[in-house]
Amino acid sequence: MLGLSMTITLMLPSFDFRSAESTWVGLDKSLSNGLRIGWSYEDPFVVGASKPLTVILNANPKTGEPYDPPVRAYVYQPGTPFASGVEHPDNLGPTVKKLSLERGKIDQLDRSQGAVFTIEFADVNGQEWAYVVNETATKGWTPQEVLSAAGDANTRYVGRGKTVYITEGCWWCHTLLPEHTQDWQVFGTPPYLGDFNGEMPTAFGSDRKAPDILHVASRNSSREWMMMHFFNPRLVQPNSIMPRFDYLWGKVDANGNPIDFAKWRADYTAYRKGERAYPPEVPEYARNTEIRALIDWVLTSLK
Amino acid sequence: MAWKLDNPLYSLADDQENKATIETWQREKHGGLWESNNRLPYPVTFLIGLIIVTAFLVTKPIWGQRPSAELYAPMVELMDSPEVQQKATKEEKMAYLTERAMEIHKSAADTRLPGLLERHPISWEDLQLAAPHIREIKSANGPYGLESYTVVGDQVVLGNFEGSYRPDGLRERTQPWWDKGYTIDLLYVSYFVITMVLVCKRLPHFTQKPDMSKAVK
Amino acid sequence: MLLKYLFAKNEDIPAGSSTIFFGYSAIFWFVVGTGLGSFNAAKLAFPDFATGVELFAFGHMRQVHVLAVILGWISMAFAMTMMYMTPALGNTKLWSEKLGLWTAFNWNAGLSLGLILLWCGFTSGREYSDLIWPIDLVVIFGVLVPLGMNVWMTIAQRRTQGIYITNWFFGACIFFLIIVFLVGQSAELFNLTGLTEGYLTFWFAHNVLGLWITPVAAGIAYYTIPKLTGNPLYSHRIGHLHFWSIIAFYSTPASHHLLSAPLPEWLKSFASVEGVLILIPAVAFVANILLTMKGRWSMFVENVEIKFSVTGVLLAIPLNMQGGFQQTRAINWYVHGTGWIVAHAHLALLGMSSFLEIAAVYFGLQQVLRRKLYSLVLANFHFWFVIIGFCIYWISMTIAGLIQGAGKIYEVPYIDVVIAEHPYMIARWIGGTMVFTGNMVWLYNMYMTAREGTIVPKGRYAHEMAYER
Numbered sequence: 010m011l012g013l014s015m016t017i018t019l020m021l022p023s024f025d026f027r028s029a030e031s032t033w034v035g036l037d038k039s040l041s042n043g044l045r046i047g048w049s050y051e052d053p054f055v056v057g058a059s060k061p062l063t064v065i066l067n068a069n070p071k072t073g074e075p076y077d078p079p080v081r082a083y084v085y086q087p088g089t090p091f092a093s094g095v096e097h098p099d100n101l102g103p104t105v106k107k108l109s110l111e112r113g114k115i116d117q118l119d120r121s122q123g124a125v126f127t128i129e130f131a132d133v134n135g136q137e138w139a140y141v142v143n144e145t146a147t148k149g150w151t152p153q154e155v156l157s158a159a160g161d162a163n164t165r166y167v168g169r170g171k172t173v174y175i176t177e178g179c180w181w182c183h184t185l186l187p188e189h190t191q192d193w194q195v196f197g198t199p200p201y202l203g204d205f206n207g208e209m210p211t212a213f214g215s216d217r218k219a220p221d222i223l224h225v226a227s228r229n230s231s232r233e234w235m236m237m238h239f240f241n242p243r244l245v246q247p248n249s250i251m252p253r254f255d256y257l258w259g260k261v262d263a264n265g266n267p268i269d270f271a272k273w274r275a276d277y278t279a280y281r282k283g284e285r286a287y288p289p290e291v292p293e294y295a296r297n298t299e300i301r302a303l304i305d306w307v308l309t310s311l312k
Numbered sequence: 313m314a315w316k317l318d319n320p321l322y323s324l325a326d327d328q329e330n331k332a333t334i335e336t337w338q339r340e341k342h343g344g345l346w347e348s349n350n351r352l353p354y355p356v357t358f359l360i361g362l363i364i365v366t367a368f369l370v371t372k373p374i375w376g377q378r379p380s381a382e383l384y385a386p387m388v389e390l391m392d393s394p395e396v397q398q399k400a401t402k403e404e405k406m407a408y409l410t411e412r413a414m415e416i417h418k419s420a421a422d423t424r425l426p427g428l429l430e431r432h433p434i435s436w437e438d439l440q441l442a443a444p445h446i447r448e449i450k451s452a453n454g455p456y457g458l459e460s461y462t463v464v465g466d467q468v469v470l471g472n473f474e475g476s477y478r479p480d481g482l483r484e485r486t487q488p489w490w491d492k493g494y495t496i497d498l499l500y501v502s503y504f505v506i507t508m509v510l511v512c513k514r515l516p517h518f519t520q521k522p523d524m525s526k527a528v529k
Numbered sequence: 530m531l532l533k534y535l536f537a538k539n540e541d542i543p544a545g546s547s548t549i550f551f552g553y554s555a556i557f558w559f560v561v562g563t564g565l566g567s568f569n570a571a572k573l574a575f576p577d578f579a580t581g582v583e584l585f586a587f588g589h590m591r592q593v594h595v596l597a598v599i600l601g602w603i604s605m606a607f608a609m610t611m612m613y614m615t616p617a618l619g620n621t622k623l624w625s626e627k628l629g630l631w632t633a634f635n636w637n638a639g640l641s642l643g644l645i646l647l648w649c650g651f652t653s654g655r656e657y658s659d660l661i662w663p664i665d666l667v668v669i670f671g672v673l674v675p676l677g678m679n680v681w682m683t684i685a686q687r688r689t690q691g692i693y694i695t696n697w698f699f700g701a702c703i704f705f706l707i708i709v710f711l712v713g714q715s716a717e718l719f720n721l722t723g724l725t726e727g728y729l730t731f732w733f734a735h736n737v738l739g740l741w742i743t744p745v746a747a748g749i750a751y752y753t754i755p756k757l758t759g760n761p762l763y764s765h766r767i768g769h770l771h772f773w774s775i776i777a778f779y780s781t782p783a784s785h786h787l788l789s790a791p792l793p794e795w796l797k798s799f800a801s802v803e804g805v806l807i808l809i810p811a812v813a814f815v816a817n818i819l820l821t822m823k824g825r826w827s828m829f830v831e832n833v834e835i836k837f838s839v840t841g842v843l844l845a846i847p848l849n850m851q852g853g854f855q856q857t858r859a860i861n862w863y864v865h866g867t868g869w870i871v872a873h874a875h876l877a878l879l880g881m882s883s884f885l886e887i888a889a890v891y892f893g894l895q896q897v898l899r900r901k902l903y904s905l906v907l908a909n910f911h912f913w914f915v916i917i918g919f920c921i922y923w924i925s926m927t928i929a930g931l932i933q934g935a936g937k938i939y940e941v942p943y944i945d946v947v948i949a950e951h952p953y954m955i956a957r958w959i960g961g962t963m964v965f966t967g968n969m970v971w972l973y974n975m976y977m978t979a980r981e982g983t984i985v986p987k988g989r990y991a992h993e994m995a996y997e998r
Contacts, residue, residue, distance in 0.1 A: 010777045011776055013500070018781050026724050055652065176654075199789060205723035205724045206722070208722055215786065343616075352764070356812055363812070366805060371857045493796060
């Protein structure tokens with residue numbers, strides 16, 4: 010009985026999963042998250058170590074030729090494990106695998122050197138396919154020059170941000186799966202089969218106590234709003250039951266001054282009681298903080 | 313483990329084996345416990361049959377189906393006609409359009425359409441916003457027809473459903489009312505029922521009850 | 530005090546030691562688990578309660594509550610019942626008390642470590658499989674395999690000819706659980722990605738319930754009810770039907786948890802049908818147990834163990850009616866991801882399953898300690914606090930879920946749903962806190978039973994002496 014049950018529920022679907030062709034969404038998520046999120050050898054303290062960086066390139070870092078619209082590149086610094094679809098091209102789906110190997114040269118890789126990837130499109134049999142391009146092999150881009158060409162302002166800590174999403178348990182209330190109902194008009198289109206190739210973990214969430222956020226950045230792309238909302242959700246939504254995530258700011262703000270949380274809370278309490286006209290200012294986060302990574306992920310990945 | 317097949321509905325084991333089983337049950341205490349040999353009560357048997365039938369009836373995928381662009385195509389065609397233009401309010405326009413679309417769907421080959429339309433009304437505003445997409449899909453003659461696109465609110469997108477492969481290598485985007493899953497289910501349930509009948513009929517018939525008074529407490 | 534036996538010779542360890550170790554550990558974890566539940570519920574009702582500290586953030590504590598209850602309380606209560614029921618049903622002794630004690634020790638140590646790490650954010654990010662895979666390996670090879678060895682070997686060296694139904698469930702379910710763990714965690718071990726990972730997560734979550742929590746709890750009821758009432762089990766053949774239909778129909782509908790995800794549609798169709806068919810084992814189980822009660826219904830009022838057991842069995846009726854139908858496409862679109870499901874999950878774990886285990890732990894500890902329960906009054910207090918607290922929780926979350934479902938369908942701005950749910954969140958916290966209070970009383974009662982309970986003379990059962998002074 011159990012054998013038959015496992016054949017039907019595990020073996021048969023595995024054929025379907027194996028033949029799933031990755032979409033642009035799937036490739037983008039996989040390349041920006043890296044091999045896996047959550048505990049691993051490379052990230053033993055689950056702080057988002059050894060994750061790729063997503064950069065927005067306005068110009069070719071080698072030739073200076075301007076890009077319009079800007080190009081999204083995924084930078085794997087030396088030692089960072091490559092995304093699942095790159096390490097195991099079978100995970101990309103048959104057609105995408107063929108394109109990525111033949112045109113994208115994703116087999117010419119060396120983890121100790123790092124690599125830069127982009128996603129391009131090709132037309133095969135009248136249908137458009139997204140595939141992975143290893144820019145280090147095709148154009149000779151190195152991780153270091155791409156990062157310095159883009160600068161910190163155009164660098165997004167997407168992989169680390171998703172790690173924060175997982176470790177802080179955001180997914181216990183927010184789902185990443187709009188349902189097949191009217192839900193859809195509010196939270197956007199549900200994902201397709203190929204939107205998940207190479208993602209680990211998928212973290213759909215099952216217990217929705219808050220809005221679905223799969224497409225949240227296309228509803229609200231304000232970094233300032235996100236900052237206030239994370240620091241204390243009740244600054245922007247008085248009835249919210251979301252916890253405060255002010256501890257993600259760390260100890261100092263963007264200018265290196267220590268953040269006085271006790272004073273902030275006291276001021277905020279005074280504001281709630283009506284003793285102050287305005288709530289206290291939310292401190293600007295420092296460059297290398299968890300909150301920056303989290304907001305980067307939300308605004309870059311959840312379009 | 314002798315099998316006896318001349319009266320399969322009564323018992324599949326021979327008398328000797330049945331007698332031995334009953335003897336064991338009477339003697340055995342399992343640390344102070346005994347088992348009786350009652351039949352499945354009629355209401356329970358009936359319930360199980362009912363559950364199996366219900367299971368197939370309530371899970372027909374039709375209940376979860378989303379409205380396809382095909383559903384609203386007749387409305388899109390008629391929405392600029394003078395009859396519709398003359399109507400004063402949006403509600404009147406939609407009532408008229410829905411009625412006409414229903415007539416067309418009732419004579420269509422796909423018998424699910426009238427029911428789907430009933431469950432998925434659309435507003436005048438949404439119809440206006442969705443209409444250009446629907447016209448575009450119809451005129452484009454792409455690999456997927458109107459039936460493969462889903463309409464929710466004012467959005468028209470390719471159905472989020474990937475079924476069997478078509479001859480051209482692409483996958484079906486519409487949900488059939490009967491699919492591979494149901495076929496496997498039928499086989500699986502039949503297999504279960506047959507196995508259970510065999511297992512139960514190998515036990516002594518339910519009229520042969522162990523005599524618990526013989527057991528030692 | 531029991532730890533001194535860890536390095537003793539097996540023959541020198543008094544019979545029942547591992548039962549006692551597991552029993553008290555289970556009660557302790559029940560108190561911890563429900564305490565965390567109550568704390569989490571307070572955070573949902575009052576979001577600024579204990580705020581701004583990473584370790585007290587809801588997202589760090591929610592999964593600790595879930596796993597403390599599933600792996601700490603429920604699974605250890607299962608192990609405890611296995612330690613005394615399996616030998617009793619085979620007229621024999623436990624295969625190895627020493628292995629039993631070591632299993633209990635590993636379990637407590639491994640689970641404490643795993644939960645502390647999880648609390649600090651060491652997670653795999655997969656629901657119900659949150660523990661990082663090294664801890665999963667400890668659970669499989671340090672806990673489940675030794676537990677299985679003990680149960681299987683005890684069954685193998687039984688002195689009865691047949692194997693009683695409870696032991697079928699025990700032996701088979703440990704085996705299933707090991708397989709379910711290995712397959713479910715393979716996603717982390719071998720870095721399987723995408724929908725394969727998403728599906729395996731819920732394949733694991735579903736089967737832990739289906740092949741462990743539900744059937745073992747049922748197996749326990751097959752022991753406690755006939756044992757305490759003195760009636761023979763109503764029907765051996767319905768037992769067969771129950772056992773085989775659980776395996777056939779509970780192991781298959783995993784994908785009904787992901788009806789919204791783009792899994793292969795045929796798999797969802799298949800799962801939906803199988804999901805309704807879960808009613809078959811449910812009907813078989815409830816019928817068999819309630820018919821066994823024939824002529825002894827007065828015990829439902831008089832006897833505290835029967836009170837817990839039968840309440841658990843009765844709660845299986847709404848549980849399976851909900852479970853069977855809420856997973857069909859026709860209903861799932863409305864309730865999926867809402868508080869309704871949370872209510873249903875608590876009906877399964879806190880309602881049906883926990884009530885059956887509480888009865889078995891009460892009965893087993895009195896049996897093994899040979900001491901009568903310290904206070905029947907406190908036991909009844911425990912029963913009423915847990916049942917009333919649970920009902921408040923269940924009803925309030927069901928209503929909250931229906932509000933959420935309606936909000937979802939009618940496109941109500943999400944924040945209005947949050948506002949509408951607020952009173953029910955407070956009710957949920959009150960209900961959860963009542964359950965927690967009841968359990969603390971239970972822990973005290975069982976502690977006092979071990980210390981001061983009246984000694985039960987040989988040849989008598991503790992429950993027969995309930996009203997004797």
